[in-house]
Amino acid sequence: MVYGTIILACMGMLIGYLAQRSRMCFVAGVRDYILVRDRELILGMFAFIITIWVLTSILYPMGLLRSGTPEYGDAVIRRSVEQMGSFSLSTFRFGKLLQGGDILSPNMGGVLTGRFLYITLGGGLVLGAVSTLAGGCVLRQHVLIAQGNGDALYFILGFYAAVVIYYGLLFKYLVRLY
Amino acid sequence: MKRRRYLKPWIFGVVAGILVVLAEAFAGLYPPAAYSFCLTCHTRDLVNTLINTLFGRNFQTTLLAHRMIMVTSPAVLAGAFLAALMHGEYRKQKSSRPVMFLLSGFIIMTVGILIFGCPTRIAIRTGYGDMYGAAAFAGMLLGIWISTLYLRRVSTGRG
Numbered sequence: 001m002v003y004g005t006i007i008l009a010c011m012g013m014l015i016g017y018l019a020q021r022s023r024m025c026f027v028a029g030v031r032d033y034i035l036v037r038d039r040e041l042i043l044g045m046f047a048f049i050i051t052i053w054v055l056t057s058i059l060y061p062m063g064l065l066r067s068g069t070p071e072y073g074d075a076v077i078r079r080s081v082e083q084m085g086s087f088s089l090s091t092f093r094f095g096k097l098l099q100g101g102d103i104l105s106p107n108m109g110g111v112l113t114g115r116f117l118y119i120t121l122g123g124g125l126v127l128g129a130v131s132t133l134a135g136g137c138v139l140r141q142h143v144l145i146a147q148g149n150g151d152a153l154y155f156i157l158g159f160y161a162a163v164v165i166y167y168g169l170l171f172k173y174l175v176r177l178y
Numbered sequence: 179m180k181r182r183r184y185l186k187p188w189i190f191g192v193v194a195g196i197l198v199v200l201a202e203a204f205a206g207l208y209p210p211a212a213y214s215f216c217l218t219c220h221t222r223d224l225v226n227t228l229i230n231t232l233f234g235r236n237f238q239t240t241l242l243a244h245r246m247i248m249v250t251s252p253a254v255l256a257g258a259f260l261a262a263l264m265h266g267e268y269r270k271q272k273s274s275r276p277v278m279f280l281l282s283g284f285i286i287m288t289v290g291i292l293i294f295g296c297p298t299r300i301a302i303r304t305g306y307g308d309m310y311g312a313a314a315f316a317g318m319l320l321g322i323w324i325s326t327l328y329l330r331r332v333s334t335g336r337g
Binding site: 034 | 255296322
């Protein structure tokens with residue numbers, strides 16, 4: 001347990017350090033590209049995605065990464081996740097895009113279906129919209145706290161408090177969405 | 179004139195991408211897939227683990243949180259603090275609109291729990307080949323576009 005915690009801590013600190021030095025933010029990258037055609041940050045985002053794509057394409061066939069499992073350890077969520085199909089994560093085979101049957105579980109036949117699709121799309125929309133209005137994605141807000149920004153401090157306070165409120169109050173209502 | 183950024187963002191992208199995948203493959207950050215780095219999910223695990231142990235409730239945590247304490251969010255804060263202090267970029271600023279940011283943080287965390295990811299992890303899942311990650315990514319791009327157009331209209335309308 002200690003070993004894993006140390007690994008997470010080191011990785012977090014390294015990413016935090018690099019993010020502060022490079023002013024990295026995913027939503028600010030897209031926003032800058034739309035407003036002033038500034039490509040630096042959005043290139044950083046695509047470099048991230050492409051590096052992960054290449055590495056997973058290499059490591060999945062080698063058997064070092066295994067396909068996805070339901071997220072939660074709780075029985076209620078696991079049952080509802082199984083009902084909407086699994087989140088089986090396999091890879092875009094390097095060079096071939098959108099291999100239908102590989103990416104999703106077999107009984108979905110390679111098509112995105114189910115209510116979770118709408119939840120994902122709508123949720124992504126809200127995430128993008130609110131993040132730009134707040135000035136950055138979550139990573140950027142953490143870095144802004146480190147630079148002494150008071151706005152980011154309230155953001156992160158709301159962030160942490162939301163976990164407690166979600167699991168204390170809203171959970172029973174939101175699970176029905178699935 | 180001094181260069182504004184010390185580090186090119188694409189270097190961050192490549193280094194972070196390598197770290198994330200290698201951590202999952204070789205350091206056993208396994209039961210949820212694509213889980214080496216996510217600020218939303220890891221803080222949920224951290225807070226729920228604390229509440230479960232301190233108050234004996236049974237809030238959900240992922241399987242990985244049973245094996246290690248997910249300290250990513252405090253670690254990112256620490257690393258960024260180190261960078262800011264080392265290069266003299268710490269400047270205390272009071273908050274201009276606290277309630278709005280509090281609400282924004284609340285919404286981002288709640289939606290993130292439903293979507294299983296923060297923007298960083300949505301990018302990771304897209305790279306891994308998860309179609310729902312790609313759908314979330316597309317939704318995110320659309321949402322950013324809408325907000326940017328709104329901000330542009332607000333700022334040029336008044337000026």
